[in-house]
Amino acid sequence: MADTDTTHPKTLKVALLGAGNVGAQVARILLDDADSLAARTGARLELVGIAVRNIDAPREVELPRELFTTDASALVRGADVVIELMGGLEPARTLILEAIEHGATVVTGNKALLAVDGPSLYEKADAAGVQLSYEAAVAGAIPILRPIRDSLAGDKITRVMGIVNGTTNFILDAMDTTGAEFADALAEATRLGYAEADPTADIEGHDAAAKGAILASLSFHTRFALEDVHCQGITQVTADDIAAAKDAGFVIKLLAIAEKLETADGGGPGVSVRVHPTLIPREHPLAAVHGAFNAVFIEAESAGELMFYGRGAGGTPTASAILGDVVSAARRMVLGGPGRTETTTGVLPVLGIDAVTTQYYIGLDAADQPGVLAKISALFAQNGVSIETMRQTVHRENDGHENGSAELRIVTHRASEAALAATVEAIKGLDIINSVTSVLRVEGV
Amino acid sequence: MADTDTTHPKTLKVALLGAGNVGAQVARILLDDADSLAARTGARLELVGIAVRNIDAPREVELPRELFTTDASALVRGADVVIELMGGLEPARTLILEAIEHGATVVTGNKALLAVDGPSLYEKADAAGVQLSYEAAVAGAIPILRPIRDSLAGDKITRVMGIVNGTTNFILDAMDTTGAEFADALAEATRLGYAEADPTADIEGHDAAAKGAILASLSFHTRFALEDVHCQGITQVTADDIAAAKDAGFVIKLLAIAEKLETADGGGPGVSVRVHPTLIPREHPLAAVHGAFNAVFIEAESAGELMFYGRGAGGTPTASAILGDVVSAARRMVLGGPGRTETTTGVLPVLGIDAVTTQYYIGLDAADQPGVLAKISALFAQNGVSIETMRQTVHRENDGHENGSAELRIVTHRASEAALAATVEAIKGLDIINSVTSVLRVEGV
Numbered sequence: 001m002a003d004t005d006t007t008h009p010k011t012l013k014v015a016l017l018g019a020g021n022v023g024a025q026v027a028r029i030l031l032d033d034a035d036s037l038a039a040r041t042g043a044r045l046e047l048v049g050i051a052v053r054n055i056d057a058p059r060e061v062e063l064p065r066e067l068f069t070t071d072a073s074a075l076v077r078g079a080d081v082v083i084e085l086m087g088g089l090e091p092a093r094t095l096i097l098e099a100i101e102h103g104a105t106v107v108t109g110n111k112a113l114l115a116v117d118g119p120s121l122y123e124k125a126d127a128a129g130v131q132l133s134y135e136a137a138v139a140g141a142i143p144i145l146r147p148i149r150d151s152l153a154g155d156k157i158t159r160v161m162g163i164v165n166g167t168t169n170f171i172l173d174a175m176d177t178t179g180a181e182f183a184d185a186l187a188e189a190t191r192l193g194y195a196e197a198d199p200t201a202d203i204e205g206h207d208a209a210a211k212g213a214i215l216a217s218l219s220f221h222t223r224f225a226l227e228d229v230h231c232q233g234i235t236q237v238t239a240d241d242i243a244a245a246k247d248a249g250f251v252i253k254l255l256a257i258a259e260k261l262e263t264a265d266g267g268g269p270g271v272s273v274r275v276h277p278t279l280i281p282r283e284h285p286l287a288a289v290h291g292a293f294n295a296v297f298i299e300a301e302s303a304g305e306l307m308f309y310g311r312g313a314g315g316t317p318t319a320s321a322i323l324g325d326v327v328s329a330a331r332r333m334v335l336g337g338p339g340r341t342e343t344t345t346g347v348l349p350v351l352g353i354d355a356v357t358t359q360y361y362i363g364l365d366a367a368d369q370p371g372v373l374a375k376i377s378a379l380f381a382q383n384g385v386s387i388e389t390m391r392q393t394v395h396r397e398n399d400g401h402e403n404g405s406a407e408l409r410i411v412t413h414r415a416s417e418a419a420l421a422a423t424v425e426a427i428k429g430l431d432i433i434n435s436v437t438s439v440l441r442v443e444g445v
Numbered sequence: 446m447a448d449t450d451t452t453h454p455k456t457l458k459v460a461l462l463g464a465g466n467v468g469a470q471v472a473r474i475l476l477d478d479a480d481s482l483a484a485r486t487g488a489r490l491e492l493v494g495i496a497v498r499n500i501d502a503p504r505e506v507e508l509p510r511e512l513f514t515t516d517a518s519a520l521v522r523g524a525d526v527v528i529e530l531m532g533g534l535e536p537a538r539t540l541i542l543e544a545i546e547h548g549a550t551v552v553t554g555n556k557a558l559l560a561v562d563g564p565s566l567y568e569k570a571d572a573a574g575v576q577l578s579y580e581a582a583v584a585g586a587i588p589i590l591r592p593i594r595d596s597l598a599g600d601k602i603t604r605v606m607g608i609v610n611g612t613t614n615f616i617l618d619a620m621d622t623t624g625a626e627f628a629d630a631l632a633e634a635t636r637l638g639y640a641e642a643d644p645t646a647d648i649e650g651h652d653a654a655a656k657g658a659i660l661a662s663l664s665f666h667t668r669f670a671l672e673d674v675h676c677q678g679i680t681q682v683t684a685d686d687i688a689a690a691k692d693a694g695f696v697i698k699l700l701a702i703a704e705k706l707e708t709a710d711g712g713g714p715g716v717s718v719r720v721h722p723t724l725i726p727r728e729h730p731l732a733a734v735h736g737a738f739n740a741v742f743i744e745a746e747s748a749g750e751l752m753f754y755g756r757g758a759g760g761t762p763t764a765s766a767i768l769g770d771v772v773s774a775a776r777r778m779v780l781g782g783p784g785r786t787e788t789t790t791g792v793l794p795v796l797g798i799d800a801v802t803t804q805y806y807i808g809l810d811a812a813d814q815p816g817v818l819a820k821i822s823a824l825f826a827q828n829g830v831s832i833e834t835m836r837q838t839v840h841r842e843n844d845g846h847e848n849g850s851a852e853l854r855i856v857t858h859r860a861s862e863a864a865l866a867a868t869v870e871a872i873k874g875l876d877i878i879n880s881v882t883s884v885l886r887v888e889g890v
Binding site for chain 2: 321
């Protein structure tokens with residue numbers, strides 16, 4: 001490919017690994033928008049090859065056949081910029097390491113690999129003096145990693161709460177809107193292409209946990225890995241939970257939360273990273289995030305509350321984040337400048353879920369008889385859990401008659417998981433309790 | 446001030462110009478958080494002086510008296526980083542030019558100066574090879590300029606709509622919530638400190654227009670100045686407008702809008718930059734921006750819809766943006782790297798308000814008699830303006846009797862300002878029309 005544009009004499013060879021949903025869009029934009037990208041970069045970005053497993057596989061975008069190769073390793077060795085969009089751990093990891101060894105700039109959207117091996121990859125890139133960028137790995141098109149790293153570089157983040165998985169937000173939003181049960185909302189998400197054939201990684205919270213680890217690492221200048229994240233998915237959330245939350249002015253979202261906490265024993269600050277279904281007030285900015293959209297809500301000492309909202313997945317939106325990284329990295333290659341991997345300047349300990357205090361929402365099916373509220377209140381007090389609000393609704397049969405039982409909905413003040421668990425155990429032992437229908441954390445009040 | 450930290454041997458001398466609301470907070474953080482800023486920067490940021498007009502003026506934060514000086518020019522000449530927070534055109538402009546000449550990195554939050562003189566300042570900084578950063582100039586604490594410039598560097602922005610003035614958002618939100626008239630809501634904003642003693646720059650839209658020019662310049666890689674912005678403030682918005690909008694499912698916000706448009710005569714694309722009160726649907730993400738908060742909503746070809754939300758003003762939030770720029774710029778000074786002024790790669794023409802088509806909301810007070818709707822509809826059709834919805838409410842006296850007049854609320858399809866103005870003129874000439882109660886643009890539908 002001859003470079004006829006003499007105003008941009010420099011050409012950077014770009015290797016693309018993977019031509020799936022996102023990769024095909026990245027290739028299309030690199031080819032179609034070559035001139036405007038060159039103007040913004042100061043160098044031509046020449047797509048020299050696309051490594052795939054099967055050259056003849058059907059693709060969303062028609063791309064020049066001569067660009068395809070099955071020899072990813074050879075492609076990487078001849079490139080200035082390597083865009084890794086294969087996903088999964090191998091061969092992505094080996095190819096990224098090869099790229100780093102050859103001094104190539106690496107751009108990846110591989111959250112699974114970064115959550116497991118990020119710290120060692122960042123170190124190798126730093127040691128080799130090459131750039132490793134991964135804006136697309138968290139919240140798709142939303143610029144979130146660069147603002148945390150650069151724009152908030154002079155501030156101190158105290159808490160990050162993110163809706164970072166579009167599949168689960170679609171499901172919970174559908175349940176909230178239509179009253180559907182989880183299984184039906186999941187089926188609808190699958191039918192519409194928002195959930196994969198095997199939705200486990202999404203609905204069990206693993207995908208959100210990987211993103212939570214990356215967000216926590218950048219926000220708190222400390223490296224967290226996937227195993228540091230306490231993770232609970234949404235499979236146990238029922239239509240009754242959603243309805244009760246709605247009734248009390250809340251909406252249930254799957255949040256990835258990273259927050260700095262003082263440890264109870266005075267051992268200094270640490271960081272809790274966790275993913276779980278969470279009640280948030282309906283007037284909270286995160287409550288207005290519908291469908292498969294993502295958003296990340298940040299609290300910082302000086303900036304106060306910030307929120308970043310946009311599409312968390314999809315070929316074209318994610319390609320936007322990939323190309324933002326490519327152009328930014330290429331500008332630095334042209335003009336010289338610092339690499340852009342993580343800044344890890346502090347080492348804060350990981351706090352287990354036991355160290356976290358949150359408010360809780362508890363639903364109880366109880367006997368409708370005098371003294372029930374007093375007995376339950378006493379148990380909360382004995383376990384050191386303070387009640388913020390308690391609401392009782394007497395159950396009625398279809399004919400309108402009371403059936404002898406009542407629904408109790410309790411929102412506590414902040415309590416530790418241990419104290420809350422002890423309270424719930426004690427309540428289960430009461431003969432006036434038919435069942436504990438839900439126990440969910442509350443944030444953002 | 447001896448530098449005893451041997452792990453950060455480099456020290457950058459920081460000069461602060463201005464110790465008002467924002468400047469005092471910047472000084473406090475530079476002094477209080479010196480160690481953590483040094484760890485993140487790779488160099489100590491030593492505050493060497495604070496230039497003020499009156500050393501003995503009362504300030505929000507107690508600062509070491511020996512740092513104060515009235516000789517701003519001498520302070521600038523001895524600094525590596527100059528933070529300009531004086532506001533206004535002079536002496537800010539002269540001091541920034543001095544800093545650039547001396548090779549200092551400049552960080553400013555001075556939107557008024559940038560909107561007037563930005564292009565010439567950026568050119569001088571580029572020519573001198575120094576960095577000029579101004580994240581705080583638009584939407585306070587919200588990281589918006591860096592995401593547009595870097596994260597979306599590989600994408601094409603098609604439209605930006607921002608709530609970029611907290612005072613007017615507070616006033617309109619109060620009117621929406623309480624039903625208050627403009628004057629009362631303004632008085633409340635003044636009482637609470639959200640509006641200045643002379644609120645002209647805010648309520649007439651001039652402040653939003655300055656920010657709109659900066660946003661448009663970055664988004665469309667073309668330099669726009671204040672005089673390129675069509676500007677209409679909120680002083681004419683009435684409680685009736687707000688109530689009628691609410692009734693129709695809209696909320697009224699003062700938006701700064703920059704969008705790329707194809708010109709009607711086929712002359713290629715251009716950019717319209719404008720500020721005006723705008724109806725947006727209540728389910729639009731911008732509708733959920735309450736009080737004095739700011740938000741910028743971006744539409745890009747690949748990324749789709751993005752929104753950035755946070756505090757648009759206030760000493761501490763704005764200080765966060767200033768320090769983000771300082772740390773990012775200082776990192777590049779330590780490690781070497783490209784400057785970060787605007788990338789201006791294209792020159793798109795400025796389009797006047799005549800080139801813009803939007804939907805319109807029109808409120809009419811009309812006679813309640815047969816044939817009124819037909820006459821009005823005919824006038825719209827004659828002027829080439831198509832009606833999307835038309836709603837008629839018969840006016841009643843307090844005793845419930847109809848009073849012979851009706852309120853008509855019309856939402857049009859997209860129309861040019863010229864066609865709309867001609868329609869409104871024609872309608873005013875009808876004897877069945879008592880008055881045209883409001884004409885407002887609609888976006889985000």
